[in-house]
Amino acid sequence: MAYTAKDASTTLFRYLNITEQSIKVIENTNKRGFIYNTANGEKCVIFIYPISHKSDNSKNFFDTRDSGAYERGVSWNYALQNKLKYFCFAVHDQVEKYNDYVFSLECQEKIIEKVSGTLNGSRIGAGTQVVIPNDYIPNKQFERIFTKNGFFIAVIHRDNIIDYIDKYDNRPYLIDDSLIELDELETNDEDSSQSVALDDEYLSKLSRNRILFGAPGTGKSYKLNEDREKCFADGNYERVTFHPNYSYAQFVGTYKPKPKFRTDGTEYVSYEFVPGPFLRTWINAQNSIKSRTNKNYLLIVEEINRANVAAVFGDVFQLLDRKTDGTSEYEIATSEDMREYLIKECGFEADEIATIKIPSNMYIWATMNSADQGVLPMDSAFKRRWNFEYIGINQGSSKIKDSEITLKPYGTVKWNMLRIKINDGLTEAGVNEDKLIGPFFLSDKELKSLSIDEIFKSKLIMYLFEDVLKHRKGKIFKSDFNTFSKIIDAYNEGEEIFDFDVVSFLPDESNEESALGSVAEEPGKYSTENE
Incomplete structure (x- = not known):
């Protein structure tokens, strides 16, 4: 049976030692947002989530993308407008490893909306839920983990939840170690590795x-x-x-x-x-x-x-x-x-x-x-x-050095060498460098596709004919092929279409470096400030 928002509210009320009758529910939150009096008499807003848990433990998350997005926003705005502290909690006491623990999403609403692909409770694009690492098992009185979404989630044992609410405010969470008295602040090493790796x-x-x-x-x-x-x-x-x-x-x-x-x-x-x-x-x-x-x-x-x-x-x-x-x-x-x-x-x-x-x-x-x-x-x-x-025309070409494609008129050839030869022909025809063919004009997926013939025709040949060689067809395509349909018909019949011998004139591997010449620029070589 699904663990619902109502179940989560019942669980959290038990942890806080309160009843539904003793709290004020915020309107238009479907009873998921409410006012809670802290231990020192201060009021705060709490919004509640049931932890979404798959039976095979393949995913555990706050369903911020689909469930209660509008109600959550109402609760957040109520807290801002009334200058109250705010918390977004999730519980699931039917999952053994989560029993007796409260998960606190320490992030402000607008960032949650952005990651979740929502705005004012409505889906506006692709997004994701706030995922709790599947292999994470809480076993401390308090710790903080870092999610792949870039959010902190505080994990608090039920015995310390009242103390946590008394000390914190998630509008958004302010990093201040002096507030932490529950336990030493810790971050899950695996999930924080992304943060540490930022250069x-x-x-x-x-x-x-x-x-x-x-x-x-x-x-x-x-x-x-x-x-x-x-x-x-x-x-x-x-x-x-x-x-x-x-x-x-x-x-x-x-x-x-x-x-x-x-x-x-x-x-x-x-x-x-x-x-x-x-x-x-x-x-x-x-x-x-x-x-x-x-x-x-x-x-x-x-x-x-x-x-x-x-x-x-x-x-x-x-x-x-x-x-x-x-x-x-x-x-x-x-x-x-x-x-x-x-x-x-x-x-x-x-x-x-x-x-x-x-x-x-x-x-x-x-x-x-x-x-x-x-x-x-x-x-x-x-x-x-x-x-x-x-970004130079041959920059990064080493990544496709060994990429080969099989074309009907030519058999198997190296993509990079064919690209270089086509660029040579374009340059001789007076074409500017900004219209030449870069190493990744055809993606790695396209180069490996069984439909490479069709991709080559519809993407590369069309680009050359329609965008680059409007008035210079004879400079790279054989002069007899003065229309796109003639080029495609000839290609389909296995005829050579370029005005150069693809197989004979392609450089071999030993000459590949010289074929690239001096234009294999280093990244940023031509970087210009305030150009």
Whole structure:
């Protein structure tokens, strides 16, 4: 039989030695949020979760993504509005290893929403629950474990829960060892390894405003993700892709309609301010500074030049000038809508957010490829606020050195050598380097696919014909093939389509290094500050 929220409430009431009749339930929380009087007479808000437990012990978690997300937010807001302490607890006394223990999720609501993919109780995208490590078995009076989501969970024996509530406040949890009297603060070694592994020294060498640029397939997104994994904890970043219709409202925030229900069950539409990825990242970074956890947060912008950046960034553009300490040189005034949201929903004081700056722990990294059709130009004022890092056409090619593909007209050939020969032909035809073929133009999965013939035709040949060689078909494809259909028909018949001998002229392995020449750049060699 499922262990329900009602079961969890009954268990927690027993641990706290209270009854349902003795507490005040917060409206619109389905009796999961309530007011509790602490041992010293202070009031606090408690929201309760049943630990979701699979019978095979394959997963144990707070179901923050689906269960009670709206009610949890109501409880959180009630605590903020009434300046009360707040706790999000989970229990499950029917699981032997969890019997007699309370799990306290030590994180503020807006961060939980972000990781869970929810907003004001509604799903807005992919997300995950807050997972308790499966192999974790509590056996102490008090300890703190670190989850893969980047959250701390305090694990308190029932005998110490009243003392814990008396001493702590999760709006959000403030790291202060002087408050800990229950037991020595400990962190589960396995789950904290990710935090320990973050490379702060490497991050200190990277710009806070950073754009990686280069030809298609040079691994720009891969490089950013590699650096992100090295320097930022899971859950401490957000990724957005710009497109021609992307706007300031989407990037920073705007009012959006949200369906709500009256007490009689009738539905109505309410308009609420919804933050965009920039403001969400700013809130997380600013809260981290306020709570003295000082974690770093990252906003990744893919294809930054496919939108009108001047329009998308708007007044935020002013914040991109950074001082030597990483904070914005200048500040901007917040709009009335933004200010109201930051005060009511995020717990900021009015004087804190009359104006804002980008904090030193907030990073904005982006990718761009000027070869894409329909890209929009950036003006020099915008460009000079970024550090541009060039990813060379052969950078990282050693990773695909041994990758082979079997193509109908040519048999099995090395992908990297074929790519180099195609690039040679493009260069001779006067094609700019930003349209050449990078090592990862075809992914590893595609190179190993049984459908590589179809992928080669639909992805590489089409790119060459439609995007690169609009007026130079005869310079790389045989002159008889002046239409795309002729090239594909010839390919399907096993005819050679390129205007060079693929097999005879491909360099062998001993000459591969010389074939790459001097353009196998080291990462960041062409990095330019304020380009």
